[in-house]
Amino acid sequence: MTWHKDNPGARRGYHHGNLREALIEAALNLIREKGPAGFTFAEAARAAGVSPAAPYRHFRDRDALLADVAKRGFEAFTQALTQAWDNGRPNAREAFNRLGAAYLAFASREPAFFSAMFESGLSLADYPDVRTEGDRAFAVLRDACEAVIATLPKDRRPPPLMMALHIWSLSHGIAALFARGDRARRPIPMRPEELLEAAVLIYLDGLGGR
């Protein structure tokens, strides 16, 4: 919808047409540049080329906008993970590695979503939608874990929830520390995807999955 937005020659009617989306887009840009803290309602309005009062037609307040961004982030995240997992094709282990790589790729490609989702300090209790979408993303990982567990020797199979939390924590730690696409990334002398893949390999070996 690149109709004509802030490009000067292009004029826009009295109605924006897609302000809600434009505000979310603006919020993402601001978060990407300055973190979730340095994002203001007023600046988002300005970026969307609209008066400071206009956003109130679409969001109750700043936090509501932020929560919507986080929710959409989780939706996109779920989709990316689902696609990477691809129902465990061609086999669970290979798909599982793709899933991990997708986690890191998301943090790298979408640092603004990532920090809105995990570091914005939103209370999950106040925004149940965000939480629901987050749970959905986790469910993808958990289902994948169940499929991987089925390939393990029967006497070594861990509880799926535990394994999912292990893999999530590991992926999240690598993503947040070393793979994020913003300036808070800490450099390491290897590719984050390789780091994760190696860890998962060792972990699965520990479960007898050689």
Place this chain on the structure above:
Amino acid sequence: MTWHKDNPGARRGYHHGNLREALIEAALNLIREKGPAGFTFAEAARAAGVSPAAPYRHFRDRDALLADVAKRGFEAFTQALTQAWDNGRPNAREAFNRLGAAYLAFASREPAFFSAMFESGLSLADYPDVRTEGDRAFAVLRDACEAVIATLPKDRRPPPLMMALHIWSLSHGIAALFARGDRARRPIPMRPEELLEAAVLIYLDGLGGR
């Protein structure tokens, strides 16, 4: 200038005496309550019972104070980890578990330090001291990994840096998602320390460390 500021009874001279420390203390309280974003220079001054201009005697600006908090956080973190590791006594595996538990305990006990250290969005390039102290904390973990590696079969020993990054990521992921002491914690049906210990056990099993 009245003799006693907000706490009646306690009197303070014209000079505060320990303003630098008081400002850091105030910053920690504010961060704990409202996250690293919701901490302002002015409010820290107010909390320390001092005029808004006073902090400039001690810190160049808000970020400098935040960086100092992060640096002290890493110092305390290093100390907590070192103490937990206790030079690998009585044996590397047991001490290693204590080390992991100490990581989580720190995130739980000191959420303000934790988010100043890892989630404040400070540029590590601008504040090399913070980075140096962070590296020092990591070195504790890395040394511990070397000691644990020495207990593994010779043909399964991983590069110490890689193992340290694995364990750090795992611990950090669990801490940031499930063990933190503020309202961003996600509840899970088990103790975070147990979750971490189980993961480390499986990981070490994967390295032949049974």
Place this chain on the structure above:
DNA sequence: TGTACATCAGTGAACGCGCGTTCACTGATGTAC
């Protein structure tokens, strides 16, 4: 020991700024007849 003086660590008033939010309003759009 007392005193003069330099230095330090605060004050408090002032400033410009941008934010969040409200309000009465108005232009654009959709729809019933």
Place this chain on the structure above:
DNA sequence: TGTACATCAGTGAACGCGCGTTCACTGATGTAC
């Protein structure tokens, strides 16, 4: 098909507020002699 009208989605001016920062200042402290 045209028209009246309700509704929607904006405007723009205004407000109070707290922040960051500066400035000339002043009270307290340390020290040389």
